[in-house]
Amino acid sequence: MAMTPLDASAPVGPPLWLLAELTYRCPLQCPYCSNPLDFARSGDELSTAQWLDVLRQGRELGAAQLGFSGGEPLVRQDLAELIGGARALGYYTNLITSGLGLSDAKVAAFAAAGLDHIQISFQASDPELNDALAGSRKAFRQKLAMARAVKAAGYPMVLNFVIHRHNIHQMPQILQLCEQLDADYVELATCQYYGWAFRNREGLMPSQAQLRAAESQVNDYRARLHARGAPMKLIFVTPDYYESRPKACMNGWGSLFLTVAPDGTALPCHSARLLPIDFPNVRTMSLAEIWYHSPGFNHYRGDAWMPEPCRSCEDKARDFGGCRCQAYLLTGDADNADPVCDKSPYHDRILAARTAADHARTGLDDLLYRNARNSRLLYRG
Ligand code: SF4
Ligand code: SF4
DSSP states (O other): OOOOOOOTTSOOOOOOEEEEEOOSOOSOOOTTOOSOTTGGGOOOOOOHHHHHHHHHHHHHHTOOEEEEESSOGGGOTTHHHHHHHHHHHTOEEEEEEOSTTOOHHHHHHHHHHTOOEEEEEESOSSHHHHHHHHTOTTHHHHHHHHHHHHHHTTOOOEEEEEEOTTTGGGHHHHHHHHHHTTOSEEEEEEOOOSHHHHHTHHHHOOOHHHHHHHHHHHHHHHHHHHHHTOOOEEEEEOOGGGOSSOOOGGGSTTTSEEEEOTTSBEESSTTGGGSSOOOOBTTTSOHHHHHHHOHHHHTTSSSTTOOTTTTTOTTHHHHTTSOHHHHHHHHSOTTSOOTTSTTSTTHHHHHHHHHHHHHOOOOGGGSOOOSHHHHHHHTOO
């Protein structure tokens, strides 16, 4: 959803969106997963009672939109109970899932519990590539079946494809598949480079030529849908790395979004865990204390923290200097201007990544897949 960025100097308002990352467990192993690289050493997941308490506190603070994600939220056996609890509190609820672990019975149970919205993600338009990227031989078949079950249950069909250099050539086939599935909304989200996607960036990032071709195919398809009066809506999300100004990340740090990770760590965005900041935990602090008073959530509010060129830039109230995680990953200092900005002294790192994407020869076998074994290997010792 497009939103008007907030004034960086405005007083802190309530969080409107709560993202409940219920678990880092997942049967799939997408090499672009946004989960932290060290997810395997994360602490115990919050219990059902603790999650229900987090949801209650979030609603009291003013949150109205609630996303259940992960990992794969379906591995939590208490998901229907959490959905029911959220519904009773008055949230608008959204389940973000790979479709693995879903069944007709679960779709019905979630509908009865009051779930408002389900988004299913695909890896590609054909079973071979989809299942190779997902690391599961049954993934594509299961996703197709569950997409149909979700539609049959009366939900709007919302499909998500993460786009990268290994599937971007499939854009026409992806769009045809979405139409065959009678999708209402299709999000074609080019990879954003955090977590596992950053680790695999050179093997995932499309070239500018690939990106332009895909964008033009999406625009043509959209025009044909419009001419036929077909209702399917296409949303194409371009990667930051091909922009010259950064996005207003999370609409401003600690302004609208509050994420709670599986172990109870509270974050201003789901990637922020990689930053060298001591974030609070809902096990030891109330959500109100976390949101309004914790050093982690106040760290990048306002603009007093900004160095140049952001400090004296007329756009700082529009984009807040971009993404802190991207600044940290690319420069080693999260205070820096997001290198996506062509005024940043580190913009050459973005240009170098584009050049690398033009010449990359990385195959599927060269990617580091997201699984507990690889997570432990990266952080052993
Ligand atoms: S991106 Fe893939 S591996 Fe990561 S949580 Fe989603 S389905 Fe699982
Ligand atoms: S210099 Fe900073 S505030 Fe100005 S456009 Fe670039 S990132 Fe945004």
